[in-house]
Amino acid sequence: MAAVTLTNVVKRFGVFEVVHGADIDIADGEFVVFVGPSGCGKSTLLRMIAGLEDISGGKIAIGGKLVNDIEPADRGIAMVFQSYALYPHMTVEQNLSFGLRMNGNPKADTERRVKRAAEILRIDELMQRRPKQLSGGQRQRVAIGRAIVREPQVFLFDEPLSNLDAELRVQMRVEISRLHKELGVTMIYVTHDQTEAMTLADRIVVLKAGNVEQIGAPLDLYDDPANRFVAGFIGSPK
Numbered sequence: 001m002a003a004v005t006l007t008n009v010v011k012r013f014g015v016f017e018v019v020h021g022a023d024i025d026i027a028d029g030e031f032v033v034f035v036g037p038s039g040c041g042k043s044t045l046l047r048m049i050a051g052l053e054d055i056s057g058g059k060i061a062i063g064g065k066l067v068n069d070i071e072p073a074d075r076g077i078a079m080v081f082q083s084y085a086l087y088p089h090m091t092v093e094q095n096l097s098f099g100l101r102m103n104g105n106p107k108a109d110t111e112r113r114v115k116r117a118a119e120i121l122r123i124d125e126l127m128q129r130r131p132k133q134l135s136g137g138q139r140q141r142v143a144i145g146r147a148i149v150r151e152p153q154v155f156l157f158d159e160p161l162s163n164l165d166a167e168l169r170v171q172m173r174v175e176i177s178r179l180h181k182e183l184g185v186t187m188i189y190v191t192h193d194q195t196e197a198m199t200l201a202d203r204i205v206v207l208k209a210g211n212v213e214q215i216g217a218p219l220d221l222y223d224d225p226a227n228r229f230v231a232g233f234i235g236s237p238k
Ligand code: ADP
Pocket: 013, 018, 036, 037, 038, 039, 040, 041, 042, 043, 044, 045
């Protein structure tokens, strides 16, 4: 079970409060997109869910357990960033297996996981190449592959497609949707791109300056926005 629950979550950096008491319930297997303008707190929320950032107030639970009570390795979380830092001197295969090998994962199991990730992402042909011999989209696939091999319960994506050109973004959106269906895991996806949110999400969380403005299915937000900000951001005529 990998439901993710945020209860009255607050984040302060020094005297500045940047998340003002967020309540967000994400069901096991759901695809939820956090959307909002730059600086509204999307990455900070994601980093707190991943346990990479202290929580100043409130609670975050994954599968019913508080994030900070779970050992990092046992959290069942993998994160994909915008800047996919692949190891330039390693092949694709080595990039995929490196983390597992460092954790002492058995060789046969590592090979199985790498093979499966390569099949899911259709990068079987690229396994012996190095990052500089790959296109932007292929590199992003490898970065997602590094998350898949960890076999997480929860995937966190922080603007993973921002560096790609428009055509590739559309293609990768389809890939990520397919991945969600195939893996059946919980995905939390951060973007400032409304179209990306509308096409990917089971539910969207609209954020503005550290506040949750509205949570709902894409069409519900479109048809019945809570306020003018949501209306303006999601693009309905209200
Ligand atoms: P988003 O991802 O939505 O663009 P962030 O979560 O990165 O927004 O940032 C939210 C707010 O918190 C911004 O005002 C940002 O300047 C501030 N912030 C983020 N990280 C830090 C930090 N390490 N120290 C101080 N302020 C930060």
